Amino acid sequence: xxxxxxxxxxxTPAVPASPMAAAGADRRWVWIVVAAAAALPLLxxxxxxxxxxxxxxxxSTMMIAAIAVLGLNLLTGFNGQISxxxxxxxxxxxxxxxxxxxxxxxxxxxxLPIVAVVCFVVGFLFGLPALRLEGHYxxxxxxxxxxxxxxxxxxxxxxxxxxxxxxxxxxxxxxxxGLPLTEDQWLYYYCLIVTVLLFWAAWNLLRGRSGRAMxxxxxxxxxxxxxxxxxxxxxxxxxxISAAYTGIAGALSASAIAFVAPDSFGFFLSISLLIGLxxxxxxxxxxxxxxxxxxxxxxNSAQALSNFVKNDIGLPYDLSPYSVYGILLLVLMYVMPTxxxxxxxxxxxxxxx
Amino acid sequence: MSxxxxxxxxxxxxxxxxxxxxxxxxxKGKYDDGASDTEIKIGNTMPYSGPASAYGVxxxxxxxxxxMVNDKGxxxxxxxxxxxxDDAYSPPKIVEAARQxxxxxxxxxxxxxxxxxxxxxxxxxxNLKKVPHLFLATGASKWGKPKEFPWTMGWQPDYHTEGVIxxxxxxxxxxxxxxxxxxxxxxxxxxxxxxFREGLGKDVSKIVKHVTYEVTDPTVDSQIIQLKDSGANAxxxxxxxxxxxxxxxxxxDIGWKPAHYLNNVxxxxxxxxxxxxxxxxxxxxTAAYLKDPTDKQWDGADDMKAWREWMAKYNPGAxxxxxxxxxxxxxAATLEKTLEQCGNELTRANLMKQAANLKKLVxxxxxxxxxxxxxxxxxxxxxxxxxxxxxGETWELFGDVxxxxxx
Numbered sequence: 204x205x206x207x208x209x210x211x212x213x214x215t216p217a218v219p220a221s222p223m224a225a226a227g228a229d230r231r232w233v234w235i236v237v238a239a240a241a242a243l244p245l246l247x248x249x250x251x252x253x254x255x256x257x258x259x260x261x262x263s264t265m266m267i268a269a270i271a272v273l274g275l276n277l278l279t280g281f282n283g284q285i286s287x288x289x290x291x292x293x294x295x296x297x298x299x300x301x302x303x304x305x306x307x308x309x310x311x312x313x314x315l316p317i318v319a320v321v322c323f324v325v326g327f328l329f330g331l332p333a334l335r336l337e338g339h340y341x342x343x344x345x346x347x348x349x350x351x352x353x354x355x356x357x358x359x360x361x362x363x364x365x366x367x368x369x370x371x372x373x374x375x376x377x378x379x380x381g382l383p384l385t386e387d388q389w390l391y392y393y394c395l396i397v398t399v400l401l402f403w404a405a406w407n408l409l410r411g412r413s414g415r416a417m418x419x420x421x422x423x424x425x426x427x428x429x430x431x432x433x434x435x436x437x438x439x440x441x442x443x444i445s446a447a448y449t450g451i452a453g454a455l456s457a458s459a460i461a462f463v464a465p466d467s468f469g470f471f472l473s474i475s476l477l478i479g480l481x482x483x484x485x486x487x488x489x490x491x492x493x494x495x496x497x498x499x500x501x502x503n504s505a506q507a508l509s510n511f512v513k514n515d516i517g518l519p520y521d522l523s524p525y526s527v528y529g530i531l532l533l534v535l536m537y538v539m540p541t542x543x544x545x546x547x548x549x550x551x552x553x554x555x556x
Numbered sequence: 557m558s559x560x561x562x563x564x565x566x567x568x569x570x571x572x573x574x575x576x577x578x579x580x581x582x583x584k585g586k587y588d589d590g591a592s593d594t595e596i597k598i599g600n601t602m603p604y605s606g607p608a609s610a611y612g613v614x615x616x617x618x619x620x621x622x623x624m625v626n627d628k629g630x631x632x633x634x635x636x637x638x639x640x641x642d643d644a645y646s647p648p649k650i651v652e653a654a655r656q657x658x659x660x661x662x663x664x665x666x667x668x669x670x671x672x673x674x675x676x677x678x679x680x681x682x683n684l685k686k687v688p689h690l691f692l693a694t695g696a697s698k699w700g701k702p703k704e705f706p707w708t709m710g711w712q713p714d715y716h717t718e719g720v721i722x723x724x725x726x727x728x729x730x731x732x733x734x735x736x737x738x739x740x741x742x743x744x745x746x747x748x749x750x751x752f753r754e755g756l757g758k759d760v761s762k763i764v765k766h767v768t769y770e771v772t773d774p775t776v777d778s779q780i781i782q783l784k785d786s787g788a789n790a791x792x793x794x795x796x797x798x799x800x801x802x803x804x805x806x807x808x809d810i811g812w813k814p815a816h817y818l819n820n821v822x823x824x825x826x827x828x829x830x831x832x833x834x835x836x837x838x839x840x841x842t843a844a845y846l847k848d849p850t851d852k853q854w855d856g857a858d859d860m861k862a863w864r865e866w867m868a869k870y871n872p873g874a875x876x877x878x879x880x881x882x883x884x885x886x887x888a889a890t891l892e893k894t895l896e897q898c899g900n901e902l903t904r905a906n907l908m909k910q911a912a913n914l915k916k917l918v919x920x921x922x923x924x925x926x927x928x929x930x931x932x933x934x935x936x937x938x939x940x941x942x943x944x945x946x947x948g949e950t951w952e953l954f955g956d957v958x959x960x961x962x963x
Contacts, residue, residue: 257659264652354772359741368742370647370673372680460648461680464673467647471606503652506642524642525605 240395244388256387260459261499263387266394267455269495270401272479273488274448279477280486281409282441283421285338288345289449290473291352296322296450297457297467298356301371302364304457311376311458315397318454319447326446330439349473353465370464373457390459397455401448406488408444417441418486449476475502482535484544493543501531585900590664596630596895596902597637598622599657599666601674606644611670613874614693615640617884618668620870621892631895634902639663645670647677654678658687665690665907668711668887672696672743675708683707688907690894691887691937695821697747700935702912707904709911709935711887715744715819716751717939718843721958722817723755725841725943726790730815734764736788738779738803740795741768748794748819764788769799777806784812793818801832808836818842820941824879825850825950834949842951843941843958846886847921850877851950859920886921890928890937893917925957 243262247254275289299321300314309317329348336344356365365371378389408414419427420434428434457463479498484490505524512527539546590597602615622636630636639661643650650669657663665688669675672694682689683705691711692699695718699710726733737752739745745768753760765786767779776799783791784807791814793803800822807816816839822828823842847854854860863885867876874881895902897910914937917928928937940959944951 255659257655260655261652264648357742357770359770368673370676372676456648460651460677462647462651462677464647464676466645466671466673469606469644469646471644471646503656523604 237399241392244384244391247385247388256385259387259391261503263391263394263459264456265496265499266391266398267452267459267495268476268479268498269492270398270455271449271452271476272483272494272498273402273405273491274445274450274452275476275480276483276486276488276491276494277405277408277417277448278441278445279480280490281414281421282417282438282445283424284333284438284442285342286345286445286473287342287477288347288349288473289445289476290468290470291345291348292322292326292446292449293453293456293472293476294352294356294465294468295325295446296453297463298365298371298453299450300454300457301373301463304373305366305371306364312379312393314454315451318450322450322453323443323447325450327439327443329446330442333442334435334438346473349470353468356465356468366464368465370462370467373461373463375461376458394455394459397451401451402488402492405448409488413437421486478532482532482542484542487542487544490542490544497543501528505531586903586906588664588903588905589662591634591902594634595637596634597639597661597663598891599654599661599663600638600640601643601650601653601657601666601669602640603645603670603674604642606646608645608671611693611880613878613880614668614670614884614887616874617871617881618888620866620874621885621888624866624870625892631892632899636895643669643671643674645674647673650674651677651681654681658682658685664688664902664904667691667891668693668884670694675699679705679708686904688904688911690907690911691890693883693887695747696743697751702933702935707908709908709930709937711890711937712883713820713843713845713938713941714751714936715747715821716754717936718820718941719748719751719753720755721843721941721943722792723752724958726792726815726817727756727759730790733759733762733790734786734788735762735790735792736783736786736814737763737766737792738776738783738795738799739766739768740799741770744796744821745794748792752792769795771796773799775806776802779803780806780812781810784810788814790815791817793822795819795822797822797824797827801828804828804832804836804840808833816840820844823944823951826877829946829949834946837946840946841943842946843943844951844953845923845926845938845941846879846882847923848879848951849882853953863921882921886919889921890914890917890919893919923953923957 243254244259247259271289271293274292275286278284278286296318299318303309303314303317304311333341333344355361357367375386376390376393377386378384382389384392416427416432416437419430419432420437424434475498479494482497483492483494505528509524509527535543541549584593600615600618602612603609604612604615619638619640622638625631626635639657641653641657643653654666657666666682667690669678669689670693675692675694678689686707689708691709694710695712695715697714697716699708700714726735737749739749756762765783765788767782769776769779776795780803791807793800793816795803800818818840820843823844829837847857847860863882866885867874867881871881894907894911894914898906912930912932912935914928914930919928922938923942926938926940926942929939930937940957942953942957943955944953
């Protein structure tokens with residue numbers, strides 16, 4: 204992912220182009236997608252069976268996952284630093300939000316800027332020692348972080364704040380100004396607004412000077428240094444921004460689930476973010492959205508699929524949901540080695556030829 | 557007045573008949589979502605994957621139990637459709653799964669969802685939706701609060717109750733008790749400890765030493781040495797299997813021989829007593845409420861025979877020595893009897909009403925003398941246990957049923 208293998212160099216021209224391409228004719232499509240997403244919850248009263256509260260809630264969790272994957276993408280995809288521990292920042296964000304709501308009774312909508320700052324600082328500080336670690340060593344250090352955070356949340360001296368293993372029960376956000384929306388409709392809009400803002404900010408960041416510097420460091424750190432890019436500063440700041448994105452996703456999920464506990468942030472969370480990143484598309488903004496949808500959707504349907512294989516098709520295989528998940532991942536990686544976003548772009552090009 | 561008395565009576569009775577007809581319009585019973593003339597839909601979540609996946613056995617056992625019920629004709633003629641989803645012991649996942657079960661699958665109730673953090677995550681939601689959240693697979697004591705949470709009910713004896721039972725036994729049997737307590741520092745440990753203190757009542761000062769450990773600690777050796785130095789002659793061991801075994805072994809190593817009380821969580825012979833060393837564990841006392849499938853004294857019991865037949869026919873390949881298969885069978889039987897008691901009124905309100913109206917219900921595989929009892933103010937179905945002492949290589953039951961039944 205980080206080193207420039209021949210396969211990577213082949214796709215590299217497409218990578219900086221993808222945020223650029225969105226600037227041109229594709230911008231229209233972005234608007235259409237956003238408008239469609241904004242109109243969707245209003246259909247709830249028209250077709251309540253299709254647009255149910257439960258499905259809106261699922262879509263909100265997909266948007267939350269997309270933000271978290273985007274955070275990881277900024278670090279791993281665009282800056283080339285591997286993290287196996289983004290679940291830790293997700294947990295920090297969720298707990299920061301939960302504690303502020305629980306102890307200081309702050310309203311949920313004031314929290315995101317605070318969470319962003321806290322997570323940025325945590326990520327920045329973690330990024331400092333991480334500067335000395337490259338590739339696999341960095342991956343291991345972040346891995347340790349992901350394992351440590353849930354344990355730290357249970358720590359005796361923090362227990363008054365974090366509620367220990369029992370966690371913190373929260374209130375669900377209600378629609379403001381007496382808008383006639385259900386909790387789930389409002390949650391959807393809240394997540395949508397935050398998602399659009401954050402993706403827009405990421406797009407702006409990436410198409411500018413800083414984005415080019417981040418990608419230059421990914422492609423060849425030493426060359427980037429000789430061109431006058433302060434690699435150390437860029438890497439730590441990217442770590443901070445990435446942590447802030449993932450932390451905001453964590454804070455949103457704390458609002459959506461209305462409960463946080465150390466068990467919510469197990470190691471598998473970090474891995475599923477990484478899977479979402481790779482499956483969606485490394486170094487691709489639309490890929491982050493696809494990755495977010497994938498992490499939620501496939502984990503849910505893997506079980507349905509394994510039941511389907513066993514009960515409806517009647518095959519004598521007792522596949523566990525995770526075997527289905529694994530097979531699906533293998534197939535996807537084989538068919539679309541650059542992730543779904545990259546695969547779709549390639550298929551589109553082949554069709555146009 | 558143009559309405560005659562007679563006309564009024566006729567009108568009123570025909571109105572009730574109409575109302576009755578409306579209620580019966582669908583068939584022979586009164587139903588909420590998830591129930592019909594032919595089917596009862598029951599939702600469940602279990603950690604089939606993740607750190608607690610050993611518990612997934614319970615979900616499979618319940619599924620197998622309802623297959624047997626369906627083969628025998630179902631409950632009051634209705635087949636049970638048991639839908640069990642994976643929650644990976646993760647609070648966000650269970651929220652998703654519970655919403656899927658309640659809002660998409662439209663189940664009548666959620667049953668035996670497993671885990672304390674997971675059930676906490678859906679506690680409010682279930683009560684907001686007014687969907688029964690029945691017979692949870694967790695020993696925390698917070699599930700029996702009918703005033704705040706009228707739709708949630710636990711099942712197994714809670715840790716709090718067990719703590720009370722041990723305290724009562726110490727007060728009655730250990731002369732001049734000086735008690736030492738080892739406790740895992742989390743909600744499970746605290747639940748036990750609070751119950752224990754409540755059971756001691758005014759004698760709470762007999763606890764001479766209370767030390768804790770963290771799940772992340774490598775051993776509890778230093779804690780055991782501290783406890784021995786306190787001069788205690790009774791020891792309440794609130795530890796999960798690995799630490800319980802360490803504590804038993806260390807106490808024997810340093811020659812400390814108090815009256816040793818071990819919590820039910822660690823009553824497994826294979827996971828605790830064997831690694832601790834049978835010699836070191838002699839005369840340790842623990843509490844139990846289910847029959848141990850590896851205990852030979854139950855070989856002749858009818859319910860154990862029925863369980864073995866069921867295991868062979870409906871749950872083949874499952875471990876005959878795994879107590880979770882006993883647990884799943886017994887808890888599913890409790891739900892079966894509760895649903896039976898609902899008759900043809902399979903509404904969510906009536907299901908809760910009947911669940912809170914179980915009187916001396918005999919459930920297979922509970923120890924002799926232990927029954928299920930609930931009332932509108934008592935949402936703790938099983939509150940009795942029996943003490944057993946470790947002799948040779950097995951547990952031996954002794955004494956009467958010990959209870960902490962609330963009104």
